[in-house]
Amino acid sequence: MKKVFKRPESLTDKPMHYCPGCTHGIVHRLVAEALDELNIRQDTIGVAPVGCAVFAYDYFNCDMQEAAHGRAPAVATGIKRVHPDKVVFTYQGDGDLASIGAAEIVHAANRGEKITAIFINNAIYGMTGGQMAPTTLLDQVTATSPYGRKAETEGYPIRISEMLSTLEGAAYIERVSVHDIKHINHAKKAIRKAFEYQLQGRGFTMVEVLSTCPTNWGLTPLESLKWLKDNMIPYYPLGVKREVE
Amino acid sequence: MKGNEAIAEAAIQAGCRYFFGYPITPQNEIPAYMAKRLPQVGGTFIQAESEISAINMVYGAAGAGARVMTSSSSPGISLKQEGISYIAGAELPCLIVNIVRGGPGLGGIQPAQSDYFQAVKGGGHGDYRLVVLAPSTIQEVVDLVQEGFDIADRYRNPVMILGDGMLGQMMEPVEFGKRKPAELPPKEWATAGWKGDRPRAVINSLFIDPQALEDHVKKIYKKYKAIRINETRAECFNCEDAEIIVAAYGTTARIVRSVIEIASKEGIKVGLIRPITLWPFPAETIRSWAEKDHVKAVLTVEMSMGQMAEDVTLAVGGRKPSLFYGRTGGMVPAPLEILAEIKKIREGALK
Numbered sequence: 301m302k303k304v305f306k307r308p309e310s311l312t313d314k315p316m317h318y319c320p321g322c323t324h325g326i327v328h329r330l331v332a333e334a335l336d337e338l339n340i341r342q343d344t345i346g347v348a349p350v351g352c353a354v355f356a357y358d359y360f361n362c363d364m365q366e367a368a369h370g371r372a373p374a375v376a377t378g379i380k381r382v383h384p385d386k387v388v389f390t391y392q393g394d395g396d397l398a399s400i401g402a403a404e405i406v407h408a409a410n411r412g413e414k415i416t417a418i419f420i421n422n423a424i425y426g427m428t429g430g431q432m433a434p435t436t437l438l439d440q441v442t443a444t445s446p447y448g449r450k451a452e453t454e455g456y457p458i459r460i461s462e463m464l465s466t467l468e469g470a471a472y473i474e475r476v477s478v479h480d481i482k483h484i485n486h487a488k489k490a491i492r493k494a495f496e497y498q499l500q501g502r503g504f505t506m507v508e509v510l511s512t513c514p515t516n517w518g519l520t521p522l523e524s525l526k527w528l529k530d531n532m533i534p535y536y537p538l539g540v541k542r543e544v545e
Numbered sequence: 546m547k548g549n550e551a552i553a554e555a556a557i558q559a560g561c562r563y564f565f566g567y568p569i570t571p572q573n574e575i576p577a578y579m580a581k582r583l584p585q586v587g588g589t590f591i592q593a594e595s596e597i598s599a600i601n602m603v604y605g606a607a608g609a610g611a612r613v614m615t616s617s618s619s620p621g622i623s624l625k626q627e628g629i630s631y632i633a634g635a636e637l638p639c640l641i642v643n644i645v646r647g648g649p650g651l652g653g654i655q656p657a658q659s660d661y662f663q664a665v666k667g668g669g670h671g672d673y674r675l676v677v678l679a680p681s682t683i684q685e686v687v688d689l690v691q692e693g694f695d696i697a698d699r700y701r702n703p704v705m706i707l708g709d710g711m712l713g714q715m716m717e718p719v720e721f722g723k724r725k726p727a728e729l730p731p732k733e734w735a736t737a738g739w740k741g742d743r744p745r746a747v748i749n750s751l752f753i754d755p756q757a758l759e760d761h762v763k764k765i766y767k768k769y770k771a772i773r774i775n776e777t778r779a780e781c782f783n784c785e786d787a788e789i790i791v792a793a794y795g796t797t798a799r800i801v802r803s804v805i806e807i808a809s810k811e812g813i814k815v816g817l818i819r820p821i822t823l824w825p826f827p828a829e830t831i832r833s834w835a836e837k838d839h840v841k842a843v844l845t846v847e848m849s850m851g852q853m854a855e856d857v858t859l860a861v862g863g864r865k866p867s868l869f870y871g872r873t874g875g876m877v878p879a880p881l882e883i884l885a886e887i888k889k890i891r892e893g894a895l896k
Contacts, residue, residue: 345609345736357747363736365608365748368631371601374593378605378613379736381563381589386738404601407594 308332310341312361321514321521323478324352324420328359330484331391331418334492335362338499344387345379347372351393352426360391370401373408376415387498389416395425398434398460405464405506412469412503416494419460422511423532430516434458437531442516457535461508465542471503473542477510477533479525502544510536549574549713551683552642552706553582555690556614558721561640562588563613565602567595567621570654571710572644575616596621600628600641607637608748610735612694616642618710619660620651623668629703630669634750636765638697640690641675642706644713647875655875656710656796661852664707665824672762674769676704676776677823679794683717688724689821695727696776700768701734707823709848711796711877772825779827780819783809784834787816789887792831792857793846794820796877801846803880808887815887816840823853828860835861842866842890846883849873866890 307313310332318324335341341362348356350369357364367375372390380388397405397419405417424442425431432445435457439448449457461475472494476487487509494505510532512524519527546554553575556564564579576592583590593599599615606613617625622643632639645660647653662668664677678693680686686708693704736746752758780798783805784790793801798819808815818834820827835843843861845854851869858867870886872878 342740343738345738347605354751357749361745363739363746365605365736366635366751367604368601368627371597371604371628374598374601375605375608377591377598378563378565378602378607378611379609380605381591381602382606382609382611383737403594404598407598411591 308336310335310361312359314358316359317355318352319515321512321524322352323511326478326484327418327420327487327509327511328356330488330491331389332360333488334495337492338495340387340495340499343385344389345383347376347379347388347390349390349392349396351396353391353393353420354427356391370396370399371404372396373401373404373413373415373417377408377411377413380413380415384414387416387495389418389495391418391420393420393426394422394433394435398458405460406467409464409504409506410467410469412471414498414501414503415505416498417506418491419506419508420511421460421508421536422513423457424513424516426513426516435460437535459536461506461541464506469504470506470542471544472497472505474540475508475510475536475538477528477538479510479512479528546683546719547574547714547716548683548686548708549644550578551686551719552616552690553578555687555721556640556694557582557586559612559691559694559726561612561614561694562586563606563611564588564590565593565599565606565613565615566617567593567599569618569621571646571713572616572618572642574713575642596624597627600625600632603639604628604632604635604637607632607639608635608736610732610737612698614640614642616644618644618646619648622660622663626669629675630671630673631750632703633669633673633675634671635748636701637703637748638701639703640693640697640706641703642708645707645709647873653875654710656848656877657873657875658709658795658797658847659849659852659873660707661823661847661849664705665826673765674702674824676702676772676825677707678704679707679821679823680712681795681798681819683712683715684719686712687719687721691724691726695729698729699727700772702768702772707795709796776822777825777827778821779830780821781830781834782817782819784816784818786839787814788839788841789813789890790816790818790834790840790843791846791887792818792820792843792853794823794853797846797848800878800880801883804883804887807880807884813887813891820853826856826860828856831857831860832862832864835864840865842868844868844870844887844890846878847871848877
């Protein structure tokens with residue numbers, strides 16, 4: 301019988317620990333498929349974050365480093381400067397990248413580090429149990445914004461892609477979503493393009509992926525996909541934010 | 546050559562090609578020298594956005610298999626502690642230079658030795674040790690930089706050079722290449738792209754299963770035992786018939802040498818034990834001298850409120866009185882101050 305669907309070479313066979321309905325698994329697969337299609341798995345070094353994807357080093361089937369919370373872009377900088385001929389990517393959540401690691405991502409982008417950041421924005425801290433993230437929407441209820449996020453006291457959700465797109469060192473930044481098949485297919489194209497830009501040595505690249513967290517949003521997987529579409533996309537508009545020809 | 550520049554050049558001579566740092570006084574000559582020199586030898590210098598980023602760049606580069614270093618001064622080293630703990634946990638080799646200034650807080654910019662606890666007792670979280678080397682001349686700075694990189698690579702552990710503003714700023718003639726580089730195995734554990742010809746490289750300090758973490762830490766501590774046995778170093782000067790033995794390291798040990806000279810003219814026999822490795826600490830050397838009948842007391846002199854003094858007292862173990870004299874905040878003790886202290890102790894001990 302002909303095999304029509306299989307695990308990408310760039311993923312290990314280790315069972316993932318993610319909650320049911322979480323979109324991390326989808327994004328892992330998209331990254332892995334992109335590495336396979338570009339035939340760069342053996343030349344890729346990944347950097348795992350602190351957060352739900354902390355075990356990413358067990359799932360991506362390439363050399364990996366585990367970074368401290370938020371520091372993945374600095375770790376990736378060190379790796380890339382030692383191995384400029386390799387592909388280096390970070391995989392980071394919104395607490396990791398947009399809060400504690402805000403300085404690291406801004407300056408890696410500004411230096412034009414030839415790395416790719418895969419940025420998972422699900423508007424909440426997952427691993428620690430659903431606390432408010434810098435990307436948490438206004439009025440969204442979390443463990444640490446139990447009355448809903450208020451602009452007056454907690455500030456506004458940060459649009460990281462738009463912010464980084466003002467930096468000259470960034471070569472390609474796009475925000476995508478994985479709430480339906482059409483958007484998943486497009487997300488894959490964006491991730492692949494980011495790696496291609498890195499291979500061409502154009503500069504810093506990032507793909508922000510709007511994602512779900514059914515467990516901490518308190519919704520079913522299906523409701524979560526709808527919540528993302530109805531609430532996140534209006535505030536976090538999809539599309540290319542920066543592209544240097 | 547100036548101490549700070551000697552550190553930088555010695556690192557280049559030792560094969561270090563990557564430097565990540567952030568400006569802070571009194572170590573600024575090190576990154577400035579590296580920024581100029583590294584591109585000439587095909588290396589990379591980055592002025593990071595913070596000390597935190599700098600140490601994490603070191604983590605990445607060390608994990609990628611490079612010989613790499615960073616330098617800073619006390620408040621900056623405090624910021625690096627997170628990264629240092631991760632580097633120790635992930636068993637990565639690197640050299641960290643701390644040109645110590647007075648503290649706590651923003652403190653001052655004058656020479657001090659008040660980071661002994663932070664360096665030796667582990668300023669970061671968890672069960673780990675740094676190998677801490679304390680040079681007292683610029684020539685020794687040069688030798689210990691080569692040796693520090695070699696120790697780091699041999700044991701896959703971070704090594705710190707603990708200097709102070711005085712050592713960083715003073716000038717002395719130096720000779721490079723006196724200490725021969727060690728022969729070391731290739732870094733097959735490094736992330737350099739995986740062709741399947743070795744196990745997949747994963748640089749990591751996370752062990753979620755407590756048994757696995759205990760096993761990992763115990764494995765690291767086996768290494769520390771070997772470091773204690775093989776790498777503990779101290780210089781003993783004039784101890785043979787000394788009545789009072791002074792324990793001092795780095796800049797303070799230089800001052801104590803002048804004290805010994807002045808004291809001998811007055812017929813007072815003073816010896817010096819100078820730890821070269823602050824961790825592993827030469828406790829055995831101190832204990833064996835403290836046992837001798839001719840030694841009446843041990844005096845620790847530091848530019849701090851008495852940090853190494855605690856380890857000296859432990860080593861002396863009640864065999865003789867263990868006393869302390871220090872200046873802090875950037876104040877440097879003068880030879881006559883120390884001599885006056887020795888005289889006081891001597892009068893008490895001989896009574």
